Amino acid sequence: MPPFEHAIAATRGARDYQEDTAAFMSDGSEPVAMSSEGPGFDRGGFAVLADGMGGHAGGALASKTVCENFLEFVASAKGDVGERLITGLGAANAAVASKISENPLLAGMGSTLIGAAFGPAGVEWVSVGDSPLFLFRRGEMALLNEDHSLAPELDRMVAEGKLTAAEARHDPRRHMLRSAVTGEEIDLLDVSQQPLKLEPGDYVVLASDGIATLETGEIARVIQGYAKDGASAVAKAIIRAIEALREPYQDNATVLVVRAVG
Secondary structure (H helix, E strand, C coil), X not given: CCCEEEEEEEECCCCCCCCEEEEEEECCCCEECCXXXXXXXXXXXXXXXXXXXXXXXXXXXXXXXXXXXXXXXXXXXXXXXXXXXXXXXXXXXXXXXXXXXXXXXXXXXXXXXXXXXXXXXXXXXXXXXXXXXXXXXXXXXXXXXXXXXXXXXXXXXXXXXXXXHHHHHHCCCCCCECCCECCCXXXXXXXXXXXXXXXXXXEEEEECHHHHHCCHHHHHHHHHHHHHHCHHHHHHXXXXXXXXXXXXXXXXXXXXXXXXXX
């Protein structure tokens, strides 16, 4: 199995604060703090990305708490990779509950979570919320995880002729979450059933939902254009493409890009 190259890039968008957190931890080592610098190379490890909610302070604290606790517990947990990912998610959720218990003013804060494990067998993941996990392979993009927002329901209404595509895309309910890491029982979660084998040249992208400003096909074109330059070039190019659109209500956007190196 080839080594993995990883990099992170982010933009605050139209907001004056950042509620996203992302990190990569080599298996058995310390986590790499969120940074747009890179790249790093590892034989394997754990990637995590969280998109916080609950206002400036609450959202940032929630995403940081989720990422730190997920990585801490997934690194020390026993069992197979899938069990370790679930353990990390449970620890992250408990940590959010603890923060809210210590300070009731934080009630309502929470976060999405994508946790992914990279190793000889490929990639495995657990996710809660609407942060997408993409696979780019030979020019094609695939969404690997489930979307726990109302977006899939609105798209279903389009298919049934109850809404137009434009109405669904701009519906204010589109980004309302049906499940999140809030310290309470998690209603929906997505877990890979088996490792997804990766090929040299594959890119796996963990992202906050701010990436939705770009059409999936445009993300694929950006990755294709910078694929030979590596993970750091791809991560920065995706963020530049988002910023270039100058969306007046652009949400925070963060990408954690992992490349299987040939």
